[in-house]
Amino acid sequence: MKILVPVKRVIDYNVKVRVKSDGSGVDLANVKMSMNPFDEIAVEEAVRLKEKGIATEVVAVSIGVAKSEDALRTALAMGADRAILITAADDVHTDIEPLAVAKLLDKVVEVEEPGLVIAGKQAIDNDMNATGQMLAALLGWGQATSASALEIADGTARVTREVDGGLQVVEVKLPAIVTCDLRLNEPRYASLPNIMKAKKKPLEKMTPADYGVDVTPRLELVKTDEPAARAAGQIVGSVDELISKLKEAGVA
Amino acid sequence: MSVLLVAEISGANIALDATAKAVAAATALGPITVLAAGEGVDPAPLAALDGVAKVLHVEGADYGHQMPEALTDLLLSLAPGFTHIVAPATTSAKAAFPRLAALLDVMVISDVVAVESADTFARPIYAGNAIQTVKSNDPVKVLTIRTAGFDAAGSTGSAPVETLDPVAASDLASWIEDRVVTSDRPELTSAEVVVSGGRGVGSEESFALIEGLADTMDAAVGASRAAVDSGYAPNDKQVGQTGKVVAPDLYIACGISGAIQHLAGMKDSKIIVAINKDEEAPIFQVADFGLVADLFDAVPEMTEKLK
Numbered sequence A: 001m002k003i004l005v006p007v008k009r010v011i012d013y014n015v016k017v018r019v020k021s022d023g024s025g026v027d028l029a030n031v032k033m034s035m036n037p038f039d040e041i042a043v044e045e046a047v048r049l050k051e052k053g054i055a056t057e058v059v060a061v062s063i064g065v066a067k068s069e070d071a072l073r074t075a076l077a078m079g080a081d082r083a084i085l086i087t088a089a090d091d092v093h094t095d096i097e098p099l100a101v102a103k104l105l106d107k108v109v110e111v112e113e114p115g116l117v118i119a120g121k122q123a124i125d126n127d128m129n130a131t132g133q134m135l136a137a138l139l140g141w142g143q144a145t146s147a148s149a150l151e152i153a154d155g156t157a158r159v160t161r162e163v164d165g166g167l168q169v170v171e172v173k174l175p176a177i178v179t180c181d182l183r184l185n186e187p188r189y190a191s192l193p194n195i196m197k198a199k200k201k202p203l204e205k206m207t208p209a210d211y212g213v214d215v216t217p218r219l220e221l222v223k224t225d226e227p228a229a230r231a232a233g234q235i236v237g238s239v240d241e242l243i244s245k246l247k248e249a250g251v252a
Numbered sequence B: 001m002s003v004l005l006v007a008e009i010s011g012a013n014i015a016l017d018a019t020a021k022a023v024a025a026a027t028a029l030g031p032i033t034v035l036a037a038g039e040g041v042d043p044a045p046l047a048a049l050d051g052v053a054k055v056l057h058v059e060g061a062d063y064g065h066q067m068p069e070a071l072t073d074l075l076l077s078l079a080p081g082f083t084h085i086v087a088p089a090t091t092s093a094k095a096a097f098p099r100l101a102a103l104l105d106v107m108v109i110s111d112v113v114a115v116e117s118a119d120t121f122a123r124p125i126y127a128g129n130a131i132q133t134v135k136s137n138d139p140v141k142v143l144t145i146r147t148a149g150f151d152a153a154g155s156t157g158s159a160p161v162e163t164l165d166p167v168a169a170s171d172l173a174s175w176i177e178d179r180v181v182t183s184d185r186p187e188l189t190s191a192e193v194v195v196s197g198g199r200g201v202g203s204e205e206s207f208a209l210i211e212g213l214a215d216t217m218d219a220a221v222g223a224s225r226a227a228v229d230s231g232y233a234p235n236d237k238q239v240g241q242t243g244k245v246v247a248p249d250l251y252i253a254c255g256i257s258g259a260i261q262h263l264a265g266m267k268d269s270k271i272i273v274a275i276n277k278d279e280e281a282p283i284f285q286v287a288d289f290g291l292v293a294d295l296f297d298a299v300p301e302m303t304e305k306l307k
């Protein structure tokens, strides 16, 4: 079984985000970018399935600027076998919407015919939590989002999902889409020799036009604002003082 | 304009607070038809919500289990005629709504915090470090509402209830089991007070300190990702960018450093208290009241004095 893993290059989760003063967006020039943390978990899960002999090949796909190749090289260094880069933007500030990403991935699935797609639950830049579900819809496949455990057997994926009430276990028929939550696994660090090897692994370069997909956004960006800042608070000296402050504020 | 609003229902249980807040958020968009899809549901509380013009009641085990494949098929059959399809941004809506949007060939707009007009909505991005306002050019708007910032609609109405047949079941996925922990404490996303513990709590056993303070204050219990990852608290307690978003009157963070991903889930709380032994901890920058102390001293003392 082949596994397809979509990986997105996003602002590193440790970087403090700055909103541009003209309201046009977030400043991404010269900031550290990394693979979306949830996608590292997805790659790790796919590579583990290959190590267990359940998967035969792991293919990573990224859609974005040409530099998204970096995220793919990381995936290859973690153990993916080959990669597909779909260059869909010239400017790092152009985010390709989940619907367009899903349409491109739909075409990639048509060519690659994977038995399973493992994506992240959400991209930490747009916080959409949508692409995997949209892809499942376009393919007419079952989906299991926010996975914290995954078992493959007899043509099905048994998935433990993190849901509002706790955990839910579902079984989806393969081929299917699974999206990862934080506790599915702990992704490995790529070793230096593997990083070197990854440079030689095959990476195919494509464009949306090759797939006949229109990536024009459906959502027009009106403005981007900084959230309201909280007024500075105070340090209290004791539990007694804290309690009296809370009583004064009417909350204790 | 007319709105189809999916009530949050698990089994027979209606999450009335979340649904009523979504109703309030959607009221400006037109008359609201609420979908009550579940198993053994009494739709009366939904019919009573102010702003609701009609309730559609559908029974089915797959709906009760919140299976996105089944819910999407049902919504697709109901969608024609509605300009907006709305739900509170729960894990079940987040699973089904993008699926629905893709089948309608429209973009989904997740976690809406403000409805500016019929086609323009604000939503947080980058863990709430920016608020983006977007205008949708799609014929149907498919939205999930981040309910924390909205007041719940009142319950003085009496809309008619219409019963519908379920649509044919999908065989793509099947429900196996729910592992749900029930507690008598208030629900995290609707509680007026939340007491949260982080890595600083140190163990599952000491998490009882957090629960003790919560019980004394009639509060819900929350946790940081680190506390959940370490097994001190279950996953449904995680507050943050990728957990639950809360905005209680009072949020007490104990042994939590204040990473942006955690702040994303609680920084709209009215009053924030931080108890942390490290005076440099970033949580103090958002706290209204900070106490630099060992939580193993401060939390039991506070619990005792508030009894």
Ligand SMILES: Cc1cc2nc3c(=O)[nH]c(=O)nc-3n(C[C@H](O)[C@H](O)[C@H](O)COP(=O)(O)OP(=O)(O)OC[C@H]3O[C@@H](n4cnc5c(N)ncnc54)[C@H](O)[C@@H]3O)c2cc1C
Pocket (backbone or CB within 6 Å): A013, A037, A038, A124, A182, B197, B198, B199, B200, B201, B223, B224, B225, B226, B227, B238, B239, B240, B241, B242, B243, B244, B254, B255, B256, B257, B258, B259, B260, B261, B262, B265, B275, B276, B277, B278, B281, B293, B294, B295, B296
């Ligand atoms: C993709 C992604 C998504 C994430 N999503 C979330 C999310 O939704 N929610 C979330 O919370 N995090 C999330 N995180 C994790 C986040 O970045 C932080 O790692 C996490 O919030 C840290 O948890 P913490 O504050 O409990 O632990 P730490 O950062 O380790 O802080 C522990 C604090 O406890 C204090 N302490 C220790 N002992 C005591 C004591 N005896 N008394 C008082 N204070 C004490 C320390 O001074 C310290 O400040 C996410 C991370 C990533 C990468």
Ligand SMILES: Nc1ncnc2c1ncn2[C@@H]1O[C@H](COP(=O)(O)O)[C@@H](O)[C@H]1O
Pocket (backbone or CB within 6 Å): A005, A006, A007, A008, A009, A036, A038, A039, A042, A061, A062, A063, A064, A096, A098, A101, A118, A119, A120, A121, A122, A123, A124, A126, A127, A128, A129, A130, A131, A132
């Ligand atoms: N541009 C992209 N390239 C590759 N994968 C993506 C892209 N955008 C989203 N994804 C995948 O979809 C998941 C969810 O993203 P989102 O729906 O944007 O929150 C991510 O974790 C990735 O696995």
